Amino acid sequence: MSDNTRPGTAVVTGASTGLGADYARRLAERGHDLVLIARTKERLDKLAAEITGSTGRKVEVVVADLTDTRQLQQVEDKLRGDDTIDVLVNNAGGSLFGPLNGADPAALENLVTLNVTSLTRLTTAVVGGLVARGHGTIVNISSALALNIMPVSATYSATKAYVLAFTQSLHQELAETGVRVQAVLPGALSTEFWDGSGIELSAFPDEWVMTSADAADAALAGLDKGEPVTILSLPELGEWEDYEAGRQKLIPNLSLSTPAPRYTT
Numbered sequence: 001m002s003d004n005t006r007p008g009t010a011v012v013t014g015a016s017t018g019l020g021a022d023y024a025r026r027l028a029e030r031g032h033d034l035v036l037i038a039r040t041k042e043r044l045d046k047l048a049a050e051i052t053g054s055t056g057r058k059v060e061v062v063v064a065d066l067t068d069t070r071q072l073q074q075v076e077d078k079l080r081g082d083d084t085i086d087v088l089v090n091n092a093g094g095s096l097f098g099p100l101n102g103a104d105p106a107a108l109e110n111l112v113t114l115n116v117t118s119l120t121r122l123t124t125a126v127v128g129g130l131v132a133r134g135h136g137t138i139v140n141i142s143s144a145l146a147l148n149i150m151p152v153s154a155t156y157s158a159t160k161a162y163v164l165a166f167t168q169s170l171h172q173e174l175a176e177t178g179v180r181v182q183a184v185l186p187g188a189l190s191t192e193f194w195d196g197s198g199i200e201l202s203a204f205p206d207e208w209v210m211t212s213a214d215a216a217d218a219a220l221a222g223l224d225k226g227e228p229v230t231i232l233s234l235p236e237l238g239e240w241e242d243y244e245a246g247r248q249k250l251i252p253n254l255s256l257s258t259p260a261p262r263y264t265t
């Protein structure tokens with residue numbers, strides 16, 4: 001039972017390497033015990049030993065493929081039944097870049113299952129408990145490619161646009177509950193994400209690429225500021241606020257009884 005006097009358990013998906021591993025380190029440094037989820041047991045065990053050694057925090061390793069229906073259900077059941085959980089970082093995500101014409105539909109479905117379905121189901125598994133306890137945090141890792149939509153990124157950008165919209169809606173839904181909700185939009189990170197993705201990380205100039213450690217620190221700084229959406233490298237927050245204000249301005253006219261005059265004359 002989380003007693004609200006010290007940080008509860010933080011769950012991080014995709015924690016075996018990259019951004020998820022750095023989130024795990026930072027959250028342990030903030031006093032959270034951890035549940036770390038990914039497919040590769042050896043890497044999770046090694047990270048768990050490192051974190052326990054450096055912080056003294058308790059770290060549980062859960063080996064699961066979140067694209068496997070049965071394994072995902074087991075993880076959901078575990079999270080739903082754990083009333084110590086205070087933080088969920090939905091970080092596990094895959095990449096696949098290239099033209100849709102000729103793409104392997106099974107690989108695309110797998111990407112959607114990991115980036116969209118597992119994130120949705122795990123959020124749903126924890127949200128009731130967090131609301132009932134009146135505190136907690138849900139962090140969903142989206143991407144700059146939710147906004148930067150390119151010819152090679154149809155499915156990947158769509159999954160990350162889903163994460164952004166899902167998180168913005170949840171932020172509104174949970175506004176009065178004490179539960180914080182944040183979407184994080186990293187640009188390119190120097191991780192294994194790019195391996196076999198269809199784009200080589202080396203194609204990017206160094207000034208476009210952030211380390212996952214810097215990304216985790218910036219994302220947590222955005223969380224501490226209470227941001228519902230954190231775009232890690234965007235220098236001017238006002239540019240995002242202008243973009244959002246433009247979207248809000250559309251809303252009164254998005255559903256009317258008559259078509260716009262340009263479609264009737």
Ligand SMILES: NC(=O)C1=CN([C@@H]2O[C@H](COP(=O)(O)OP(=O)(O)OC[C@H]3O[C@@H](n4cnc5c(N)ncnc54)[C@H](OP(=O)(O)O)[C@@H]3O)[C@@H](O)[C@H]2O)C=CC1
Pocket residue numbers: 013014015016017018019020037038039040041043064065066067090091092093094114141142143144145185186187188189190191192193194212
């Ligand atoms: N790297 C980048 O440039 C960017 C990344 N992002 C997003 O950041 C997040 C983290 O990416 P990053 O750290 O770079 O990626 P990595 O490829 O370095 O790490 C991905 C993590 O997800 C885990 N994972 C992959 N597939 C599964 C699966 N089927 N089930 C469970 N776990 C899985 C991997 O572990 P294992 O293989 O052991 O399962 C690993 O821990 C992702 O959501 C990504 O979309 C957003 C913008 C840019």
Ligand SMILES: N[C@@H](C=O)C(=O)O
Pocket residue numbers: 143144145185186187188189
């Ligand atoms: N966000 C990164 C990928 O997801 C990128 O901008 O390259």
